[in-house]
Amino acid sequence: MWPRRSIMLTLACLSVFPTGMVFGQGVQLTPPDQYQSIPTHGVSVARDSVPVDHHLPRSTMDLDGRVESSVEGRIDFSLAPSMRSLAPGMDPQWGTDADITLPRRFDLTDYLPTPGKQTQNDCVAWTIAYAAYSCQIAQERRRKPTEPSDQFSPGFIFDQLSESGRSLHMLQAIQFVKQNGCATFATMPLAHTRVSQVARIEAKNYRMQRNERAASLEEIKTYIYEGYPVVLIVRMGGDFRSDAVLEAPYRWRGESDPRPDYHAITAVGFDETRKSLLIMNSWGTQWKDNGFCWASYSNFERIDSQSWCVESHVIGVKRFAPLNVSMSAGGNRRPGFGAPSGFQRRTFQLASNRQIYEADTVISPDHWVFDDIACNHRNLFALGRDQTVYRMNDEPAGRPSWTHLNHGSMSNKKVAMMVGDRTSDLWVLTTDHELFRYEDGDWVPVVLSSSQTEPVDLRSVGTEIHATTADGRVFTQRGSGHWSLID
Secondary structure, eight states, X not given: OOOOOBOOXXXXXXXXXXXXXXXXXXXXXXXXXXXXXXXXXXXXXXXXXXXXXXXXXXXXXXXXXXXXXESXXXXXXXXXXXXXXXXTTSOTTOOOGGGOOOOSEEEOGGGOOOOOBOOSSOHHHIIIIIIIIHHHHHHHHTSOOOSGGGSBOHHHHHHHHOSXXXXXXXXXXHHHHHHHOOXXXXXXXXXXXXXXXXXXXXXXXXXXXXXXXXXXXXXXXXXXHTTOOEEEEEEOOXXXXXXXXXXXXXXXXXXXXXXXXXXXXXXXXXXXXXXXXXXXXXXXXXXXXXXXXXXXXXXXXXXXXXXXXXXXEEEEOSOBSSEEEEEEEESSOOTTSOSOOSEEEEEEEEOTTSOEEETTEEOSOTTOOXXXXXXXXXXXXXXXTTXXXXXXXXXXXXXXXXXXXXXXXXXXXXXXXXXXXXXXXXXXXXXXXXXXXXXXXXXXXXXXXXSXXXXXXXXXXXXXXXXXXXXXXXXXXXXXXXXXXXX
Protein backbone atom coordinates (compact mmCIF):
# COMPACT_ATOMS: atom_id res chain seq x y z
CA MET A 1 0.00 0.00 0.00
CA TRP A 2 1.22 3.46 -0.83
CA PRO A 3 2.05 5.75 2.12
CA ARG A 4 -0.72 8.03 3.36
CA ARG A 5 0.05 11.70 3.32
CA SER A 6 -1.85 14.85 4.04
CA ILE A 7 -1.32 18.21 2.44
CA MET A 8 -3.15 21.51 2.44
CA LEU A 9 -3.57 23.17 -0.92
CA THR A 10 -4.22 26.84 -1.43
CA LEU A 11 -6.53 27.53 -4.35
CA ALA A 12 -5.10 30.40 -6.37
CA CYS A 13 -7.30 32.86 -8.23
CA LEU A 14 -6.55 33.23 -11.92
CA SER A 15 -5.97 36.53 -13.62
CA VAL A 16 -8.88 38.07 -15.48
CA PHE A 17 -8.40 37.82 -19.25
CA PRO A 18 -9.29 40.58 -21.71
CA THR A 19 -12.45 40.09 -23.72
CA GLY A 20 -11.87 37.66 -26.58
CA MET A 21 -8.73 36.14 -25.06
CA VAL A 22 -8.55 32.36 -25.35
CA PHE A 23 -8.67 30.75 -21.94
CA GLY A 24 -5.62 28.58 -21.42
CA GLN A 25 -5.52 28.28 -17.66
CA GLY A 26 -7.56 25.91 -15.60
CA VAL A 27 -5.10 23.61 -13.83
CA GLN A 28 -3.71 23.53 -10.34
CA LEU A 29 -0.69 21.30 -10.09
CA THR A 30 -0.60 18.14 -8.01
CA PRO A 31 1.90 18.22 -5.12
CA PRO A 32 4.97 16.26 -6.30
CA ASP A 33 4.81 13.54 -3.64
CA GLN A 34 1.12 12.94 -4.37
CA TYR A 35 1.70 12.84 -8.11
CA GLN A 36 4.59 10.38 -7.82
CA SER A 37 2.45 8.03 -5.70
CA ILE A 38 -0.07 7.52 -8.53
CA PRO A 39 0.59 4.06 -10.04
CA THR A 40 2.21 3.83 -13.46
CA HIS A 41 1.92 1.47 -16.41
CA GLY A 42 4.68 -0.72 -15.04
CA VAL A 43 2.94 -1.50 -11.72
CA SER A 44 2.13 -5.21 -11.50
CA VAL A 45 0.01 -6.42 -8.57
CA ALA A 46 -2.96 -8.69 -7.99
CA ARG A 47 -6.11 -7.81 -9.92
CA ASP A 48 -8.05 -7.12 -6.73
CA SER A 49 -7.86 -3.41 -6.06
CA VAL A 50 -5.71 -2.05 -3.27
CA PRO A 51 -7.06 1.17 -1.73
CA VAL A 52 -4.65 4.07 -1.55
CA ASP A 53 -5.75 7.14 0.35
CA HIS A 54 -4.41 10.62 -0.31
CA HIS A 55 -5.56 13.75 1.48
CA LEU A 56 -6.40 16.20 -1.30
CA PRO A 57 -9.05 18.79 -2.11
CA ARG A 58 -12.24 17.32 -3.42
CA SER A 59 -15.92 18.04 -3.69
CA THR A 60 -18.66 15.93 -2.15
CA MET A 61 -22.32 15.73 -3.04
CA ASP A 62 -25.09 15.70 -0.46
CA LEU A 63 -28.40 13.89 -0.76
CA ASP A 64 -30.04 16.89 -2.43
CA GLY A 65 -27.46 16.89 -5.20
CA ARG A 66 -25.61 19.98 -3.99
CA VAL A 67 -21.84 19.93 -4.25
CA GLU A 68 -19.74 21.03 -1.31
CA SER A 69 -16.03 21.70 -1.63
CA SER A 70 -13.55 20.92 1.11
CA VAL A 71 -9.82 21.47 1.34
CA GLU A 72 -9.34 18.19 3.19
CA GLY A 73 -10.60 15.12 1.39
CA ARG A 74 -9.38 11.69 0.49
CA ILE A 75 -8.76 10.19 -2.91
CA ASP A 76 -8.04 6.54 -3.45
CA PHE A 77 -6.46 4.75 -6.38
CA SER A 78 -6.78 1.13 -7.40
CA LEU A 79 -3.58 -0.65 -8.29
CA ALA A 80 -3.93 -3.25 -11.02
CA PRO A 81 -2.06 -4.69 -13.98
CA SER A 82 -1.64 -2.54 -17.05
CA MET A 83 -4.90 -1.56 -18.70
CA ARG A 84 -5.88 -3.49 -21.78
CA SER A 85 -8.19 -2.00 -24.34
CA LEU A 86 -11.40 -3.83 -25.16
CA ALA A 87 -11.92 -1.69 -28.24
CA PRO A 88 -11.94 -3.41 -31.62
CA GLY A 89 -8.78 -3.18 -33.66
CA MET A 90 -6.62 -1.49 -31.06
CA ASP A 91 -4.89 -4.35 -29.35
CA PRO A 92 -4.09 -7.22 -31.71
CA GLN A 93 -2.78 -10.19 -29.73
CA TRP A 94 -1.48 -8.43 -26.64
CA GLY A 95 1.22 -10.27 -24.77
CA THR A 96 3.19 -9.14 -21.74
CA ASP A 97 4.35 -5.54 -21.60
CA ALA A 98 7.77 -6.59 -22.90
CA ASP A 99 6.14 -8.14 -25.96
CA ILE A 100 4.23 -5.04 -27.04
CA THR A 101 5.51 -3.66 -30.33
CA LEU A 102 4.11 -0.24 -31.15
CA PRO A 103 3.38 0.70 -34.76
CA ARG A 104 5.24 3.62 -36.29
CA ARG A 105 2.08 5.68 -36.41
CA PHE A 106 -1.20 5.43 -34.54
CA ASP A 107 -3.97 7.78 -33.44
CA LEU A 108 -7.43 7.72 -31.88
CA THR A 109 -9.11 10.22 -34.19
CA ASP A 110 -11.70 7.67 -35.37
CA TYR A 111 -13.12 7.77 -31.84
CA LEU A 112 -12.70 11.47 -31.06
CA PRO A 113 -15.26 14.27 -31.35
CA THR A 114 -14.46 17.46 -33.25
CA PRO A 115 -12.29 19.63 -30.97
CA GLY A 116 -14.44 22.00 -28.91
CA LYS A 117 -13.79 25.48 -27.59
CA GLN A 118 -13.64 26.25 -23.90
CA THR A 119 -14.84 29.63 -22.67
CA GLN A 120 -13.90 29.28 -19.00
CA ASN A 121 -10.96 28.07 -16.93
CA ASP A 122 -12.20 24.53 -17.53
CA CYS A 123 -9.52 22.79 -19.59
CA VAL A 124 -9.29 20.01 -16.98
CA ALA A 125 -12.98 19.23 -17.49
CA TRP A 126 -12.58 19.33 -21.29
CA THR A 127 -9.70 16.85 -21.28
CA ILE A 128 -11.43 14.42 -18.93
CA ALA A 129 -15.02 14.63 -20.19
CA TYR A 130 -14.91 15.70 -23.83
CA ALA A 131 -11.67 13.95 -24.80
CA ALA A 132 -11.00 10.96 -22.51
CA TYR A 133 -14.61 10.00 -21.78
CA SER A 134 -16.00 10.57 -25.28
CA CYS A 135 -13.15 8.62 -26.89
CA GLN A 136 -13.35 5.57 -24.64
CA ILE A 137 -17.14 5.23 -24.63
CA ALA A 138 -17.09 5.64 -28.43
CA GLN A 139 -14.75 2.65 -28.60
CA GLU A 140 -17.19 0.57 -26.56
CA ARG A 141 -20.08 1.72 -28.76
CA ARG A 142 -18.00 1.20 -31.93
CA ARG A 143 -18.71 4.55 -33.53
CA LYS A 144 -17.32 8.07 -33.80
CA PRO A 145 -18.90 10.39 -31.19
CA THR A 146 -20.81 12.83 -33.38
CA GLU A 147 -24.11 13.03 -31.47
CA PRO A 148 -24.84 14.82 -28.16
CA SER A 149 -25.47 11.44 -26.52
CA ASP A 150 -21.92 10.37 -27.48
CA GLN A 151 -20.09 13.51 -26.33
CA PHE A 152 -19.41 13.96 -22.63
CA SER A 153 -20.00 17.33 -21.02
CA PRO A 154 -17.18 19.38 -19.43
CA GLY A 155 -19.90 21.41 -17.73
CA PHE A 156 -21.03 18.43 -15.67
CA ILE A 157 -17.63 18.42 -13.97
CA PHE A 158 -16.70 22.10 -13.97
CA ASP A 159 -20.06 23.57 -12.96
CA GLN A 160 -20.24 21.33 -9.91
CA LEU A 161 -16.65 21.72 -8.76
CA SER A 162 -15.49 25.23 -9.63
CA GLU A 163 -15.96 28.04 -7.16
CA SER A 164 -16.66 31.32 -8.95
CA GLY A 165 -15.12 30.05 -12.17
CA ARG A 166 -11.77 29.20 -10.62
CA SER A 167 -9.51 26.52 -12.03
CA LEU A 168 -9.63 22.90 -10.93
CA HIS A 169 -7.14 20.56 -9.35
CA MET A 170 -6.72 17.49 -11.58
CA LEU A 171 -7.13 14.99 -8.74
CA GLN A 172 -10.18 16.87 -7.52
CA ALA A 173 -11.83 16.25 -10.89
CA ILE A 174 -10.61 12.64 -10.98
CA GLN A 175 -12.12 11.89 -7.59
CA PHE A 176 -15.38 13.50 -8.71
CA VAL A 177 -15.80 11.31 -11.80
CA LYS A 178 -14.82 8.24 -9.82
CA GLN A 179 -17.72 8.89 -7.45
CA ASN A 180 -20.25 10.48 -9.77
CA GLY A 181 -19.30 9.62 -13.36
CA CYS A 182 -19.96 12.07 -16.17
CA ALA A 183 -23.04 13.05 -18.19
CA THR A 184 -23.28 13.72 -21.92
CA PHE A 185 -24.42 16.79 -23.81
CA ALA A 186 -27.79 15.03 -24.16
CA THR A 187 -28.53 15.81 -20.51
CA MET A 188 -25.97 18.54 -19.75
CA PRO A 189 -25.49 20.93 -22.71
CA LEU A 190 -22.74 23.53 -22.49
CA ALA A 191 -25.27 26.32 -22.06
CA HIS A 192 -26.66 24.75 -18.88
CA THR A 193 -25.22 25.47 -15.45
CA ARG A 194 -27.83 23.60 -13.42
CA VAL A 195 -27.37 19.85 -13.27
CA SER A 196 -30.62 17.93 -13.63
CA GLN A 197 -31.51 14.67 -11.93
CA VAL A 198 -31.60 13.04 -15.36
CA ALA A 199 -27.96 14.08 -15.90
CA ARG A 200 -26.91 12.71 -12.51
CA ILE A 201 -28.55 9.36 -13.24
CA GLU A 202 -26.98 9.14 -16.69
CA ALA A 203 -23.55 10.05 -15.29
CA LYS A 204 -23.51 7.18 -12.80
CA ASN A 205 -23.43 4.74 -15.72
CA TYR A 206 -19.93 6.02 -16.50
CA ARG A 207 -17.94 6.18 -13.30
CA MET A 208 -14.17 6.25 -13.75
CA GLN A 209 -12.66 2.80 -13.27
CA ARG A 210 -9.06 3.77 -12.55
CA ASN A 211 -6.41 6.47 -12.79
CA GLU A 212 -2.74 6.03 -13.60
CA ARG A 213 0.10 8.30 -14.66
CA ALA A 214 2.29 7.88 -17.69
CA ALA A 215 5.83 8.22 -16.40
CA SER A 216 7.60 8.45 -19.75
CA LEU A 217 7.12 9.09 -23.45
CA GLU A 218 7.03 5.34 -24.12
CA GLU A 219 4.26 4.89 -21.57
CA ILE A 220 2.27 7.72 -23.14
CA LYS A 221 2.52 6.04 -26.54
CA THR A 222 1.60 2.64 -25.09
CA TYR A 223 -1.50 4.01 -23.37
CA ILE A 224 -2.58 5.68 -26.60
CA TYR A 225 -2.13 2.42 -28.50
CA GLU A 226 -4.31 0.71 -25.88
CA GLY A 227 -7.05 3.23 -26.63
CA TYR A 228 -6.54 5.70 -23.79
CA PRO A 229 -6.13 9.43 -24.50
CA VAL A 230 -3.49 10.76 -22.13
CA VAL A 231 -4.21 14.02 -20.30
CA LEU A 232 -1.14 16.26 -20.19
CA ILE A 233 -0.56 19.33 -18.05
CA VAL A 234 1.86 21.57 -19.91
CA ARG A 235 3.46 24.98 -19.67
CA MET A 236 2.14 27.82 -21.75
CA GLY A 237 4.13 30.27 -23.81
CA GLY A 238 5.66 30.89 -27.19
CA ASP A 239 3.80 30.00 -30.36
CA PHE A 240 1.70 27.32 -28.66
CA ARG A 241 -0.86 30.01 -27.77
CA SER A 242 -1.13 31.20 -31.36
CA ASP A 243 -3.82 29.84 -33.67
CA ALA A 244 -1.34 29.72 -36.55
CA VAL A 245 -0.52 26.33 -38.05
CA LEU A 246 3.02 25.20 -37.22
CA GLU A 247 5.37 24.23 -40.04
CA ALA A 248 7.14 21.78 -37.74
CA PRO A 249 6.12 19.95 -34.55
CA TYR A 250 5.92 22.26 -31.55
CA ARG A 251 9.11 22.39 -29.49
CA TRP A 252 9.16 24.18 -26.14
CA ARG A 253 12.27 26.27 -25.62
CA GLY A 254 11.69 27.45 -22.08
CA GLU A 255 9.68 30.48 -23.15
CA SER A 256 8.63 32.66 -20.24
CA ASP A 257 5.12 34.00 -19.90
CA PRO A 258 4.00 36.55 -17.29
CA ARG A 259 0.53 35.01 -17.09
CA PRO A 260 -0.46 31.83 -15.22
CA ASP A 261 0.98 29.21 -17.48
CA TYR A 262 -0.45 25.73 -17.03
CA HIS A 263 -2.97 24.16 -19.38
CA ALA A 264 -4.52 20.70 -19.82
CA ILE A 265 -4.40 19.10 -23.27
CA THR A 266 -4.79 15.53 -24.53
CA ALA A 267 -2.30 13.30 -26.36
CA VAL A 268 -4.22 11.18 -28.87
CA GLY A 269 -1.63 9.83 -31.30
CA PHE A 270 2.03 9.41 -32.18
CA ASP A 271 4.19 9.34 -35.31
CA GLU A 272 7.74 8.01 -35.41
CA THR A 273 8.50 9.78 -38.68
CA ARG A 274 7.60 13.15 -37.17
CA LYS A 275 9.00 12.14 -33.76
CA SER A 276 5.91 13.74 -32.28
CA LEU A 277 2.72 13.22 -30.32
CA LEU A 278 -0.62 14.32 -31.76
CA ILE A 279 -2.26 16.81 -29.41
CA MET A 280 -5.97 17.63 -29.14
CA ASN A 281 -6.73 21.03 -27.61
CA SER A 282 -9.91 22.73 -26.40
CA TRP A 283 -9.49 26.08 -28.18
CA GLY A 284 -11.74 25.38 -31.14
CA THR A 285 -11.07 24.22 -34.68
CA GLN A 286 -9.44 27.53 -35.63
CA TRP A 287 -6.44 26.59 -33.44
CA LYS A 288 -3.52 25.10 -35.40
CA ASP A 289 -4.69 22.23 -37.62
CA ASN A 290 -8.46 22.04 -36.96
CA GLY A 291 -7.89 21.92 -33.20
CA PHE A 292 -4.92 19.52 -33.30
CA CYS A 293 -1.15 19.93 -33.51
CA TRP A 294 1.99 17.83 -33.33
CA ALA A 295 4.31 18.23 -30.33
CA SER A 296 7.92 17.07 -30.56
CA TYR A 297 9.10 14.06 -28.58
CA SER A 298 11.80 16.35 -27.16
CA ASN A 299 9.13 17.97 -25.00
CA PHE A 300 8.67 14.66 -23.17
CA GLU A 301 12.25 13.67 -22.38
CA ARG A 302 11.23 14.29 -18.79
CA ILE A 303 7.85 14.78 -17.18
CA ASP A 304 8.37 17.02 -14.17
CA SER A 305 8.04 20.57 -12.87
CA GLN A 306 11.06 21.77 -14.87
CA SER A 307 9.83 20.48 -18.22
CA TRP A 308 7.15 21.46 -20.72
CA CYS A 309 5.00 18.49 -19.68
CA VAL A 310 4.54 18.71 -15.92
CA GLU A 311 2.00 15.92 -15.35
CA SER A 312 0.58 13.06 -17.42
CA HIS A 313 -2.68 11.36 -16.36
CA VAL A 314 -4.64 8.38 -17.69
CA ILE A 315 -8.34 8.30 -16.85
CA GLY A 316 -9.71 4.80 -17.43
CA VAL A 317 -13.45 4.65 -18.13
CA LYS A 318 -13.91 1.67 -20.44
CA ARG A 319 -13.62 -1.95 -19.42
CA PHE A 320 -10.28 -3.69 -19.74
CA ALA A 321 -8.99 -7.25 -19.97
CA PRO A 322 -8.68 -9.73 -18.42
CA LEU A 323 -12.46 -9.91 -18.18
CA ASN A 324 -14.06 -12.60 -16.00
CA VAL A 325 -17.62 -13.93 -16.05
CA SER A 326 -19.21 -16.84 -14.23
CA MET A 327 -22.29 -19.01 -14.37
CA SER A 328 -23.97 -21.12 -11.73
CA ALA A 329 -25.72 -24.29 -12.86
CA GLY A 330 -27.48 -26.98 -10.90
CA GLY A 331 -30.44 -29.31 -10.80
CA ASN A 332 -31.64 -30.07 -14.31
CA ARG A 333 -29.50 -30.58 -17.39
CA ARG A 334 -28.63 -27.27 -19.08
CA PRO A 335 -28.30 -27.06 -22.88
CA GLY A 336 -24.68 -26.61 -23.88
CA PHE A 337 -23.17 -27.52 -20.53
CA GLY A 338 -23.29 -31.31 -20.34
CA ALA A 339 -24.54 -33.45 -17.51
CA PRO A 340 -25.88 -31.95 -14.27
CA SER A 341 -23.69 -31.98 -11.20
CA GLY A 342 -26.02 -30.73 -8.46
CA PHE A 343 -24.48 -27.27 -8.17
CA GLN A 344 -21.62 -25.98 -10.24
CA ARG A 345 -19.95 -22.63 -10.77
CA ARG A 346 -18.03 -22.16 -13.97
CA THR A 347 -15.75 -19.18 -14.47
CA PHE A 348 -14.46 -17.97 -17.83
CA GLN A 349 -11.90 -15.32 -18.73
CA LEU A 350 -11.36 -13.23 -21.82
CA ALA A 351 -7.62 -12.70 -21.59
CA SER A 352 -5.46 -9.90 -22.95
CA ASN A 353 -4.59 -12.03 -25.98
CA ARG A 354 -8.33 -12.18 -26.87
CA GLN A 355 -8.57 -15.89 -26.22
CA ILE A 356 -11.14 -17.37 -23.83
CA TYR A 357 -10.05 -19.58 -20.94
CA GLU A 358 -11.75 -21.87 -18.45
CA ALA A 359 -9.30 -22.43 -15.61
CA ASP A 360 -5.97 -22.67 -17.48
CA THR A 361 -7.43 -24.20 -20.62
CA VAL A 362 -8.05 -22.29 -23.85
CA ILE A 363 -11.60 -22.98 -25.01
CA SER A 364 -11.88 -20.56 -27.92
CA PRO A 365 -10.88 -21.58 -31.47
CA ASP A 366 -7.34 -20.89 -32.59
CA HIS A 367 -6.84 -17.54 -34.33
CA TRP A 368 -10.32 -16.28 -33.40
CA VAL A 369 -10.43 -12.82 -31.82
CA PHE A 370 -13.14 -11.95 -29.30
CA ASP A 371 -14.03 -8.53 -27.95
CA ASP A 372 -16.39 -9.47 -25.11
CA ILE A 373 -17.86 -12.39 -23.19
CA ALA A 374 -21.04 -12.83 -21.14
CA CYS A 375 -23.10 -15.54 -19.49
CA ASN A 376 -26.81 -15.96 -19.10
CA HIS A 377 -28.38 -18.68 -16.96
CA ARG A 378 -27.56 -21.37 -19.53
CA ASN A 379 -24.62 -20.54 -21.75
CA LEU A 380 -21.38 -18.71 -22.35
CA PHE A 381 -21.51 -16.19 -25.20
CA ALA A 382 -18.68 -14.37 -26.96
CA LEU A 383 -18.73 -11.31 -29.21
CA GLY A 384 -16.41 -11.81 -32.16
CA ARG A 385 -14.33 -9.18 -33.90
CA ASP A 386 -16.82 -9.58 -36.77
CA GLN A 387 -19.49 -8.24 -34.37
CA THR A 388 -21.35 -11.55 -34.36
CA VAL A 389 -22.44 -13.32 -31.17
CA TYR A 390 -21.25 -16.91 -30.70
CA ARG A 391 -22.52 -19.49 -28.20
CA MET A 392 -20.24 -22.10 -26.68
CA ASN A 393 -21.35 -25.74 -26.78
CA ASP A 394 -19.69 -28.33 -24.56
CA GLU A 395 -18.48 -31.44 -26.33
CA PRO A 396 -18.03 -34.91 -24.76
CA ALA A 397 -14.32 -34.77 -25.48
CA GLY A 398 -11.93 -32.07 -26.55
CA ARG A 399 -12.35 -28.34 -26.99
CA PRO A 400 -15.93 -26.95 -27.05
CA SER A 401 -17.59 -26.03 -30.33
CA TRP A 402 -19.08 -22.62 -31.11
CA THR A 403 -22.31 -21.68 -32.90
CA HIS A 404 -22.87 -18.27 -34.48
CA LEU A 405 -26.21 -16.67 -33.60
CA ASN A 406 -26.56 -14.48 -36.68
CA HIS A 407 -30.05 -15.67 -37.55
CA GLY A 408 -33.72 -14.74 -37.27
CA SER A 409 -34.29 -11.13 -36.25
CA MET A 410 -30.52 -10.68 -35.90
CA SER A 411 -29.67 -11.86 -39.40
CA ASN A 412 -26.93 -9.66 -40.94
CA LYS A 413 -26.95 -7.26 -37.98
CA LYS A 414 -23.77 -6.09 -36.28
CA VAL A 415 -23.63 -6.14 -32.49
CA ALA A 416 -22.04 -3.14 -30.79
CA MET A 417 -22.56 -4.01 -27.12
CA MET A 418 -23.47 -7.17 -25.23
CA VAL A 419 -24.33 -7.85 -21.60
CA GLY A 420 -25.45 -10.99 -19.81
CA ASP A 421 -27.28 -11.70 -16.61
CA ARG A 422 -26.27 -15.10 -15.30
CA THR A 423 -29.66 -15.46 -13.58
CA SER A 424 -31.73 -14.86 -16.71
CA ASP A 425 -31.00 -13.44 -20.15
CA LEU A 426 -28.52 -12.16 -22.73
CA TRP A 427 -29.07 -8.70 -24.20
CA VAL A 428 -27.39 -7.07 -27.20
CA LEU A 429 -27.41 -3.61 -28.78
CA THR A 430 -26.78 -3.41 -32.52
CA THR A 431 -24.99 -0.71 -34.49
CA ASP A 432 -28.46 0.26 -35.79
CA HIS A 433 -29.50 1.09 -32.19
CA GLU A 434 -31.80 -1.91 -31.84
CA LEU A 435 -32.06 -3.83 -28.58
CA PHE A 436 -32.56 -7.62 -28.59
CA ARG A 437 -33.01 -10.34 -25.99
CA TYR A 438 -31.83 -13.90 -26.58
CA GLU A 439 -34.61 -16.23 -25.46
CA ASP A 440 -35.18 -19.95 -26.09
CA GLY A 441 -32.71 -20.05 -28.96
CA ASP A 442 -34.02 -16.99 -30.79
CA TRP A 443 -33.72 -13.21 -30.75
CA VAL A 444 -36.63 -11.09 -29.52
CA PRO A 445 -36.76 -7.32 -30.27
CA VAL A 446 -37.07 -5.15 -27.15
CA VAL A 447 -38.84 -1.79 -26.84
CA LEU A 448 -37.77 0.26 -23.82
CA SER A 449 -40.63 2.77 -23.86
CA SER A 450 -43.44 4.14 -25.97
CA SER A 451 -41.25 7.02 -27.15
CA GLN A 452 -39.32 6.77 -30.40
CA THR A 453 -35.98 7.58 -28.75
CA GLU A 454 -33.48 4.88 -29.69
CA PRO A 455 -31.11 3.12 -27.29
CA VAL A 456 -27.45 4.14 -27.59
CA ASP A 457 -25.77 2.27 -24.73
CA LEU A 458 -26.02 -1.07 -22.92
CA ARG A 459 -23.91 -2.08 -19.92
CA SER A 460 -23.76 -3.67 -16.48
CA VAL A 461 -23.71 -1.19 -13.60
CA GLY A 462 -23.06 -2.97 -10.34
CA THR A 463 -25.57 -5.82 -10.23
CA GLU A 464 -27.97 -4.16 -12.67
CA ILE A 465 -28.24 -4.00 -16.45
CA HIS A 466 -28.79 -0.49 -17.83
CA ALA A 467 -29.84 0.72 -21.27
CA THR A 468 -29.54 4.43 -22.11
CA THR A 469 -31.49 6.23 -24.82
CA ALA A 470 -30.34 9.10 -27.03
CA ASP A 471 -32.01 11.65 -24.75
CA GLY A 472 -29.99 10.40 -21.77
CA ARG A 473 -32.75 8.51 -19.99
CA VAL A 474 -31.61 5.32 -18.27
CA PHE A 475 -33.69 2.14 -18.07
CA THR A 476 -32.93 -0.87 -15.89
CA GLN A 477 -33.85 -4.50 -16.42
CA ARG A 478 -36.28 -5.67 -13.73
CA GLY A 479 -36.59 -9.34 -14.71
CA SER A 480 -38.92 -11.26 -17.02
CA GLY A 481 -37.88 -8.98 -19.86
CA HIS A 482 -39.35 -5.87 -18.22
CA TRP A 483 -37.47 -2.56 -18.33
CA SER A 484 -38.29 0.45 -16.16
CA LEU A 485 -37.11 4.05 -16.20
CA ILE A 486 -34.75 5.13 -13.42
CA ASP A 487 -35.93 8.46 -12.05
